[in-house]
Amino acid sequence: MIHLKHIYKTYGANRHALRDLNIQIEKGEFTFLVGPSGAGKTTLFKLISAYEKPTTGDIEVAGYSLNSLKLGQTPFYRRKIGFVFQDYKLLKNKTVFQNVVLPLEIINNKTIDKSKQAMELLEQVGLHDLQDQYPDFLSGGEQQRVAIARALIHNPELLVADEPTGNLDPKMSEAIMQLFFEFSKKGTTFFVATHDYRLLTLKNSRVLELNKGELVGDRIS
Amino acid sequence: MRWSSLKVSLLVVLSFSMVMVLISFMFYKNINILLGFWEDEAKLSIYLKVDTTEEEKGAAIARLKTDSDIANIQVVTRNEAAADFKKILGEYSNGLISVDEITDLIPESIVVTLQSSLSSQTKNEKFAYIKRDLTLNPVVEEISYGTEWIKQFSKFDRALKFFGLLLFSVLSISVLFISALMARSLVEESKTEIEVLSLIGATRWFIYKNNLLPFFYIFGLSAAISTAITFGTYFYFKHRFFLAQGFGFLAENIRFLDAPEVLSLVCILFFFVICGAVLSLKSAIQRLSLFAYE
Numbered sequence: 001m002i003h004l005k006h007i008y009k010t011y012g013a014n015r016h017a018l019r020d021l022n023i024q025i026e027k028g029e030f031t032f033l034v035g036p037s038g039a040g041k042t043t044l045f046k047l048i049s050a051y052e053k054p055t056t057g058d059i060e061v062a063g064y065s066l067n068s069l070k071l072g073q074t075p076f077y078r079r080k081i082g083f084v085f086q087d088y089k090l091l092k093n094k095t096v097f098q099n100v101v102l103p104l105e106i107i108n109n110k111t112i113d114k115s116k117q118a119m120e121l122l123e124q125v126g127l128h129d130l131q132d133q134y135p136d137f138l139s140g141g142e143q144q145r146v147a148i149a150r151a152l153i154h155n156p157e158l159l160v161a162d163e164p165t166g167n168l169d170p171k172m173s174e175a176i177m178q179l180f181f182e183f184s185k186k187g188t189t190f191f192v193a194t195h196d197y198r199l200l201t202l203k204n205s206r207v208l209e210l211n212k213g214e215l216v217g218d219r220i221s
Numbered sequence: 222m223r224w225s226s227l228k229v230s231l232l233v234v235l236s237f238s239m240v241m242v243l244i245s246f247m248f249y250k251n252i253n254i255l256l257g258f259w260e261d262e263a264k265l266s267i268y269l270k271v272d273t274t275e276e277e278k279g280a281a282i283a284r285l286k287t288d289s290d291i292a293n294i295q296v297v298t299r300n301e302a303a304a305d306f307k308k309i310l311g312e313y314s315n316g317l318i319s320v321d322e323i324t325d326l327i328p329e330s331i332v333v334t335l336q337s338s339l340s341s342q343t344k345n346e347k348f349a350y351i352k353r354d355l356t357l358n359p360v361v362e363e364i365s366y367g368t369e370w371i372k373q374f375s376k377f378d379r380a381l382k383f384f385g386l387l388l389f390s391v392l393s394i395s396v397l398f399i400s401a402l403m404a405r406s407l408v409e410e411s412k413t414e415i416e417v418l419s420l421i422g423a424t425r426w427f428i429y430k431n432n433l434l435p436f437f438y439i440f441g442l443s444a445a446i447s448t449a450i451t452f453g454t455y456f457y458f459k460h461r462f463f464l465a466q467g468f469g470f471l472a473e474n475i476r477f478l479d480a481p482e483v484l485s486l487v488c489i490l491f492f493f494v495i496c497g498a499v500l501s502l503k504s505a506i507q508r509l510s511l512f513a514y515e
Contacts, residue, residue, distance in 0.1 A: 049420065072424070079422035089417045093225065106423045150421070 001027045001158055001189040002048065007057035009043050009213075017043040018213045021057070025191060025206075027157075030184050032200055033193040034217075035210035041193040042086070044210070045160055048191070049083060050074050062157050079107055082151030082188075084161035088143045090135040096122070096146050097131040103154040121149040124179050126172070140167040148176060152183060159183070161192045165199065173199070227410050231403045232439050232446075235494070238396035239447030242486055243478060244454060245392045249385035250482070251475045256378050258474065263341065265348045265366035266297075267331040267355060277360040278329070284355075285333060290347050293334040302327045328362055341378050393489075400490060401497030408432060408501035415505055429502060436498050444487045452477060 007021040018040045025031050033041050046052045047059055050066055059066040062080040069077060082103075083089075090099050101118040122128045125145040135143055144167045151159055159180070165173040177199060184190055194200075200207050200221055209217030269278060278296070285294050297305075306327060333351065335344050348366040355361050411432055418428050455477045463472035478486075 051420070075419070075422045075424045075427075077422075078420065083420055085420075089413070089420065091414050091417055093414070102418075103421050106418070106421060106427055 001025050001029070001062060002191065003058075003060040004047075005058040007047065007059065008055045009040075009047065009052070010055045016213050018047075018054070021213075021215055023208065023215065025189060027189055028184060028187050029206060030181070030190045030204065031192070031206040031208060033191065033208050033210065034195070034197075034200070038212075039210040040213040041210055042162065043213075045162055045193065048160055049081065050077060075106075079103070079154065080157045082154070082156035082159040084144075084147050084151045084159070084164045086162040086166070088135075088147040090143055090146055090150075092135050095132050095134055096127060096138070099135065099146055100149045100153055102150060107154055117153060118149075121153055125149045125176070141169070141172060144168060145172070145176070148179070152179070152188075155183075155186070156188060158189045158191065161190070163194060164192060165194065165196055170198070225410065227407055228435060228439060231407055232443055234403050235400055235440060235443035235490075236446040236450070238400055239443055239487065239490060240450045240454075241392045242389070242396055242490065243447060243451040243483065245385075245389040246482065246486060247451065247455065247478050249382075249389050250478065252381050252385045254474060254476060255471070256381065258470075263335070263344050263348075263366070265333040265335075265351060265364065267333065267361055268328040268363045268365070269330060269360050270362045271328060273329065273360040278331075281355070281358060281360055282331060285331070285351070288351070290335055290339060291333055292336045295332045295334075297330045297332055299327050299329050302330065397490065397493040400494045404436065404494050404497040405501040407435070408498055408505055412505055415502070419506070425506065428506065429499070432502055433495070433498060436495060440491055440494060444491075448483060448487075 002023065002025040004021050004023040007018055008016065009018040010016050021040075021044070033044070035041055043052070047054055047066070048061055050069060053067075062077070064073070064077045064080075066077075091102070094102070097118055100122060101114050104112055104114040104117065119128060119131070122131055125148055127142060127145055127149070130138065130142065135146065138146070144164065148161070148164055151161065164180075165176055168176060173196065180190055180192075192199075205221050207217065207219050207221055208215060267281070269281075282294055282296070285291055335347055339347065352364045352366070355364060415428055415432065418431065423431070455475070459472050459475055463469070463475070
């Protein structure tokens with residue numbers, strides 16, 4: 001699903017965010033990415049989301065070679081991925097329901113019952129009562145759950161999440177991880193950056209550790 | 222569509238902008254209509270000598286008829302002229318008209334009116350030409366057409382038309398500039414939305430559609446509001462203000478804009494607003510480097 005070969009990312013003349021990164025994540029794998037602040041986690045996610053290009057090296061994600069992504073392919077590539085951003089990136093002028101259903105509106109697949117799918121996910125993240133609220137009236141944890149529901153609604157092949165449980169209490173974190181595992185069983189690949197070391201004890205998950213832009217650990221929990 | 226303060230501001234600015242453009246154009250149009258009435262009143266009177274025969278008069282009329290710029294030739298007999306004279310003087314005329322000598326002094330005349338399509342300056346030049354041409358004719362006693370009045374009117378006419386056009390142009394340019402600027406502000410406000418949409422797989426077309434749709438709604442609403450306000454203003458002046466001020470002539474003759482005029486003006490404004498919005502969207506997408514791989 002994700003193949004990174006000798007990836008370097010340098011900002012300016014000599015600030016190396018990533019150095020010779022070689023990672024291979026297979027389809028359906030559940031991978032955590034850990035490391036201190038400034039380790040390069042966000043930079044790696046930017047490369048995977050086709051937001052930035054690597055300075056050198058090859059990236060292949062979901063069958064797309066990002067080095068040679070053709071004009072106009074970026075949106076279609078991004079539709080295969082679900083993103084949970086650290087700052088949620090919810091649209092403030094849309095309700096919870098409208099935010100969650102947005103990826104389906106973009107894909108515009110007429111065979112999908114958008115409303116039903118959105119309501120099911122809102123139920124699973126415990127926000128069905130808040131479907132008509134605007135994000136500004138939600139707590140940080142509630143906004144985070146909206147972002148998670150939005151990332152999962154179109155059944156992406158890959159879910160990339162930056163601190164998806166950072167603002168959730170332990171009970172809700174557990175519920176969200178349970179939801180992730182359910183999707184993982186259906187074949188979705190998860191790549192999750194976290195500081196929550198309790199999550200790393202989950203069985204059969206892979207943990208990659210970054211430090212100063214280099215891969216310093218790769219283990220199965 | 223959720224209304225933000227900027228969207229409400231855009232609606233207000235666009236509505237008042239269109240009102241200003243529509244009213245200034247209506248002003249310009251009505252100036253032209255009303256000045257046309259004044260110009261139509263410009264006439265040349267050829268006073269004939271008392272002893273002019275029918276043949277001599279006929280020859281003079283025939284000569285005038287050869288000129289294509291002349292719209293109408295009317296012969297005012299001595300009796301008709303006397304009746305007009307009596308009408309103008311009212312009760313004072315009775316004593317004068319009864320004196321035969323005075324009645325004999327009222328000459329027969331030929332009144333010439335030119336084509337209304339001619340400008341007042343051209344009319345003035347044409348009258349001067351006819352006067353030169355007929356002055357030496359033995360049947361003509363005097364020719365009068367109020368030279369100075371027409372000259373003054375011609376200046377006033379040009380000044381007023383120029384003022385109307387200037388007002389319309391300045392207002393239009395200001396309004397187009399402000400509207401395009403407002404459209405850009407609204408796009409700037411949507412910057413985060415554009416970023417999010419592109420990150421979750423929206424194509425450029427989807428982003429354009431999503432961001433331009435509110436402009437269509439707001440613009441449609443503004444067009445309806447401004448046309449209603451403009452019509453209300455026209456209605457008030459035509460049926461209340463001018464009548465109350467005793468300007469019956471103005472009340473009777475001012476006209477509202479016709480559908481093609483309103484549509485043309487609204488379309489021009491729409492073109493500029495949408496162009497402003499599209500250019501802003503384009504630069505916002507490029508600035509955010511959201512399609513770095515394209």
